Amino acid sequence: MSHVALLAWILFAPLAAAALNGLLALRSARVPVPVEGHHLRPMDRLAAGIGVAGPLAAAVAAWSLGFAFLARDRSLRLTELDLGTWFSMGQAHVTWLFRVDPLSLVMVLVVTTVGTLIHLYSVGYMAGDAGFPRFLTWLNLFTFAMLVLVTARDLVVLFLGWEGVGVCSYLLIGYWFSDAAKAAAGLKAFVVNRIGDLGLLLGMFLLFWSMAPGGQASLDIDLLSAHVTKLSVPLATAAAVLLFVGAMGKSAQVPLHIWLPDAMAGPTPVSALIHAATMVTAGVYMVARMHPLYHHAPAALAFIGSLGALTALVAATVACTQTNIKRVIAWSTVSQLGYMFMGLGAGAFSAGIYHLFTHAFFKALFFLSAGAVIHALHGEEELGRMGGLWSKLRVTGPAFVLAAAANAGLPPLSGFVSKDAILVATWNAHHPVWFAVGLLTAGLTAFYSFRLVALVLAGPPRDAHLAEHAHEAGWAMTLPLVLLAVGAVGAGVLEWPHELGGTLWFSAWLEPVFYPSLDHGVHANAVVDIILTVGSVAVVATGAAIGFSLHARDGASTGAPLTGLQGLWATVKRGWHVDEVLERVVVRPVVFSSRAAAPFLDFLLGWGARGFVQGLALAGRGLAVAQSGLARHYAMVMLGGLVALVAWAVLSGGR
Amino acid sequence: MGETLSLPVWMLLLPFIAAALAALLPARLARAVACLAMVGQLGLGVMLLRTFRDQPDLQGVASWPMLGIFGSTLRLGVDGLSVFLLVAGAALGLLAVLVSGAKRPPAFHAWLLLFVGTMAGVLVVQDLLVFYVFWELMLLPALVLILLWGDADRRKATVPFVVVTLVGSLAMLAVIFAMGAEAHARFGAWNFDLDALAGVVSTWSASARCWAFAGLVLAFAVKIPLFPLHYWLPAAYTSAPLPAVILLSGLMAKLGTYGVLRVAMPLFPEQAVAWAPWLAGLAVVGILHGAVLALGARDVRTVLAYSSFSHLGWIALGIFSLTAEGLGGAMLQQVGHALVTATLFILAAWASERQGATHLSRFGGMAATHPWLAAALVFAAMASAGLPGLNGFVGEFLILLGAWGLSPWVAFAGGLGVVLGAAYLLWLLQRMLYGPAVQPAPTGPDLGVRELAVVLPLLVMMVLFGVRPGLLIDRMKPWSDAYVLRFHKAVPQAALPTGAHP
Incomplete structure (x- = not known):
């Protein structure tokens, strides 16, 4: 099959699956068939088949394209699919142009491969849910939108994918819509993301009009990249920061991170696919995709790195204090996304993308094994009722530990390699503060990861009844765990450091993309790198040991490990009160004006208008x-x- | 040029003829006649679109003799600006008849047809005096429909509607007569032809032109409505019967922006340039004010009424950005918003019918009991929120892009409407569809075949125009390009905003 046809398969197989499942969903919503236990009804079986086949076909096409690319010369690794004009008015021409290059292909492989596994897992996890076909519809549609996002060559088409994944996220967070709180979490996610989207839009406008005087007004990413050096640096910085505001929303950076922990209201496969592996990394991808612009705007890069460092640290502290298994992992995701931005900020685009890549595997594994735990405990998510599950869950247990270890960055797992690459990059880019923050975050990450392992798996059960009835899930759920575990362990091979006898295949793969933005002058010192690596491993190991030993004891609580810490612990647990502050500063004024100020203004206007009418009437009487x-x-x-x-x-x- | 009957003329006459017929026939037949007439109107519209050449000029031109003293001939025809609105009017008319219900008396349908006919008149005539006559006549069916078939507090609603509209209209009338008199003084005969007047008023003093522009804009701004002239809107939209609301929000509001483009700006280009930033500012205030009000509103129809007000602000913003992008976006949005607002009002009315209430506190959990209705509502709300891929996005994008050309701050402030729009629409969905089921539970079945037949084509069109907006915008482009070009020739370049370009 030609490369263009493969690209068409990648994009439209999930869309076709979404359309077919949509019809099934509409049908089954109208003619409800009673559900008995965790079984698939006939229509659900069909939906499951379609729902998994769509992303699977895309994954097969993506891998075929990948191998075809490998056989080609590095400069020829590019395929484009042109579906004509979207709209054209004035100087604005936007075309349906999709493109796969090495960077897009990394994203496509993550989305389709991890995506297929999570779709399969969902079939087991959601079996018996009344809205099963609807769930798969949104999941398929999400996959399509995400693929549009990562293959679009025009920023406006990227924006379609960007908002498309947002709306699927909204629908999936609020999937159990009869629970008003869950539906409200979806609303919050969408609206907070829209704030970011506004930034992205304004960034596009700025780029468009800054290019207009030269007659090159365009939002085509490649054209923009080619001409971006003609922009003055302040203008480029403003555009870069505006675009990054979009990334802050989608990739949950402080202070727009507030939606992600609440998004855990959605079913766990959604948390794994959308709120860990793929959608939330869209911001990282977008910044990396626009690397010529960011390379041209060092101040914007410094801003990104600093905000990333702040987010990484803040979210890691919050993750240490959470008592809900999914919320720990959610805050961990926020923190890891901050890490990725720190890498990008240091100009290490390929290290940032590599962390995105490994994170997709180990964080999806983390969420899915957590989902298997929740499944085993009949929906229980509170750590206070877990513990002692190691002997019960022979597949999930080891998978959970591997995910935690990779998340913590223990060698030789993939998380170690990618995290280390970012830490080394920050040091080499002369950002000692970021490095220190990264190191501290790494320690905290190891701490909360193994705190979680201990609270879930170790010690005696905190709820004997629940633990007694815990059972391992079926193959549809365990197979994805095993395969993702392979990825979480093995993905490190692709970028195993030189100093440890490896080859940097991953950055070599991306080099044709990032070549213009690489700092060719910087030569890392091998000895320094080794010292940094040993140091970070020591910090991580210490954090892991403390986290595990404090919480694996008999009667270990989910609260503060030291009594003196309780005040601080409570503050951190509430996310440093960012939600409350934003509620007061932003939400309440808007609600006040919508309920009181704006209606009062209209009342005054009406009063004035009535006065005017009465004036007319008086004048009328005067004329008799x-x-x-x-x-x-x-x-x-x-x-x-x-x-x-x-x-x-x-x-x-x-x- | 010499024709007396052309497709646009037929589209002007058909509603009036059908209205006369419907008024004389018994109820069932009246509805059938109305339905047939609107199908015919839409058919004519489709034929018009097929024969329409993608050129900036006036097409389907017909000339009628005028009464001796009021100029020589009346020109009728359509161009890239009016043709889609005319067809949209036919489609909305058909929708209005389809959802009007069999129990309505013949007079109801007759007035509905008159409403469609008068609005068609506004769109096809090229003579300002006749334009004014239709403009005023349009108010009559709107008023009658509200007063005779509206809700309990309809009387309260009509007074502000009439008064505000009249004040605006009188200002316009004054300007029209002043211009006609000027033509009379110049050529010795009254003349209200739009093209002729453009030459006449260019010799007026700056202050006279300024006043004249203000008078025209006032009349049109009331209909849009532009902040702070929206005072009449919520009451009128919420008390009018559903078919009337479809026409009010779907088309009549756009005639305000149409008037600005057709009459006010071409006649007084310098004033338009000078005032554009201020008018764009008012449009932005309207976008935000309407969105905030929609967020706080507690009645489903009030939310949609304020939403309509907010969205019309977008259209006005695109026009006053004076850029090709903004103008194109506004023209696209004129048609796109007609589609979306009509769909939302229809779906909301059906939901309220089943719930037996319009107050949002009485709604809840409808997604579980009426999944198809809920799905349609979510879909239409997403289109209204400007989700890319559905028809609201491209228009909004182009409008904001154009607004940035006028001023980045205007684009930023207008862009906040994107966030607020998502907030009030999702908050509306949250209260209507999600959460636990309310008591009393909604009654009645989910969407039936007939309801689906009405709403499904609308949803399909939202996707179609979202993915291939070129079906509309490519055919508007020759007109809008020529418009911007002519506009820029009429005004010295220095006076234009930095982002603007021919």
Whole structure:
């Protein structure tokens, strides 16, 4: 099959699956068939088949394209699919142009491969849910939108994918819509993301109009990249920061991160696919995709790195204090996304993308094994009722530990390699503060990861009844765990450091993309790198040991490990009160104006208008023409107006 | 040029003829006649679109003799600006008849047809005096429909509607007569032809032109409505019967922006340039004010009414950005918003019918009991929120892009409407569809075949125009390009905003 046809398969197989499942969903919503236990109804089986086949076909096509690329010369690794004009007005021409290059292909492989596994897992996890076909519809549609996002060559088409994944996220967070709180979490996610989207839009406008005087107004990413050096640095910085505001929303950076922990209201496969592996990394991808712009705007890069460092640290502290298994992992995701931005900020685009890549595997594994735990405990998510599950969950248990270890960055797992690459990059880019923050975050990450392992798996069960009835899930759920575990362990091979006898295949793969933005002058010192690596491993190991030993004891609580910490612990647990502050500063004023200020303004306007009418009526009585009633006022005003106006008209006409 | 009957003329006459017929026939037949007439109107519209050449000029031109003193001939025809609105009017008319219900008396349908006919008149005539006559006549069916078939507090609603509209209209009338008189003084005969007047008023003093522009804009701004002239809107939209609301929000509001483009700006280009930033500012205030009000509103129809007000602000913003992008976006949005607002009002009315209430506190959990209705509502709300891929996005994008050309701050402030729009629409969905089921539970079945037949084509069109907006915008482009070009020739380059370009 030609490369273009493969690209078409990648994009449209999930869309077709979404369309077919949508029809099934509409049908089954109208003709409800009673559900008995965790079984698939006939229609659900069909939906499951379609729902997994769509992303699977895309994954097969993506891998075929990948191998075809490998066989080609590095400069020829590019395929484009042109589906004509979207819209054209004035200088704005936007085309349906999709492109796969090495960077896009990394994203496509993550989305389709991890995506297929999570779709398969969902079949087991959601079996018996009344809205099963609807769930797969949104999941398929999400996959399509995400693929559009990562293959679009025009920023406006990227924006379609960007908002498309947002709306699927909204629908999936609020999937159990009969629970008003879950539906509200979806709403919050969408609206907070829209704030970011506004930034992205304004960034596009700025780029568009700054290019306009040269007649090159365009939002085509490649054209923009080619001409971006013609922009003045302040202008480029402004555009870069505006675009990054979009990334802050989608990739949950402080202070727009507040939606992600609440998004855990969605079913766990959604948390794994959308809120860990793919959608939330869209911001990282977008910044990496626009690397010539960011390379041209060092101040914007510094801003990104600093905000990333802040987010990484803050979210890691919050993750240490959470008592809900999914919320720990959610905050961990926020923190890891901050890490990725720190890498990008240091100019290490390929290290940032590599962390995105490994993170997709180990964080999806983390969420899915957590989902298997929740499944085993019949929906229980509170750590306070877990513990002692190691002997019960022979597949999930080891998978969970591997995910935690990779997340913590323990060697030789993939998380170690990618995290280390970012830490080394920050040091080499002369950002010692980021490095220190990264190191501290790494320690905290190891701490909360193994705190979680201990609280879930180790010690005696905190709820004997629940633990007794815990059971391992079926193959549809365990197979994805095993395969993702392979990825979480093995993905490190692709970028195993030189100093440890590896080859940097991953960055070599991306080099054709990032070549213009690489700092060719910087030569890392191998000895320094090794010292940094040993240091970070020591910090991680210490954090992991403390986290595990403090919480694996008999009767270990989910609260503060030291009594003196309780005040601080409570503050951190509430996410440093960012939600409450934003509620007061932003939400309440808007609600106040919508309920009081704006209606009052309208009341005043109405009052003025009524006064005006009464004035007219008085004038009417004065003329003794009108009596009362609408029609008479109408006629009277018409007549009076006519006389006056014709008079004026004739006068001015005779001038 | 010499024709007396052309497709646009037929589209002007058909509603009036059908209205006369419907008024005389018994109820069932009246509805059938109305339905047939609107199908015919839409058919004519489709034929018009097929024969329409993608050129900036006036097409389907017909000339009628005028009464001796008021100029020689009346020109009728359509161009890239009016043709889609005319067809949209036919489609909305058909929708209005389809959802009007069999129990309505013949007079109801007759007035509905008159409403469609008068609005068609506004769109096809090229003579300002006749334009004014239709403009005023349009108010009559709107008023009658509200007063005779509206809700309990309809009387309260009509007074502000009439008064505000009349004040604006009188200002316009004054300007029209002044211009006609000027033509009379110049050529010795009254003349209200739009093209002729453009030459006439260019010799007026700056202050006279300024006043004249203000008078025209006032009349059109009331209909849009532009902040702070929206005072009449919520009451009128919420008390009018559904078929009337479809026409009010779907088309009549756009005639305000149409008037600005057709009459006010071409006649007084310098004033338009000078005032554009201020008018764009008012449009932005309207976008935000309407969105905030929609967020706080507690009645489903009030939310949609304020939403319509907010969205018309977008259209006005695109126009006053004076850029090709903004103008194109506004023209696209004129048609796109007609589609979306009509769909939302229809779906909301059906939901309220089943719930037996319009107050949002009485709604909840409808997604579980009426999944198809809920799905349609979510879909239409997403289109209204400007989700890319559905028809609201491209228009909004182009409008904001154009607004940035006028001023980045205007684009930023207008862009906040994107966030607020998502907030009030999703908050509306949250209260209507999600959460636990309310008591009393909604009654009645989910969407039936007939309801689906009405709403499904609308949803399909939202996707179609979202993915291939070129079906509309490519055919508007020759007109809008020529418009911007002519506009820029009429005004010295220095006076234009930095982002603007021919």
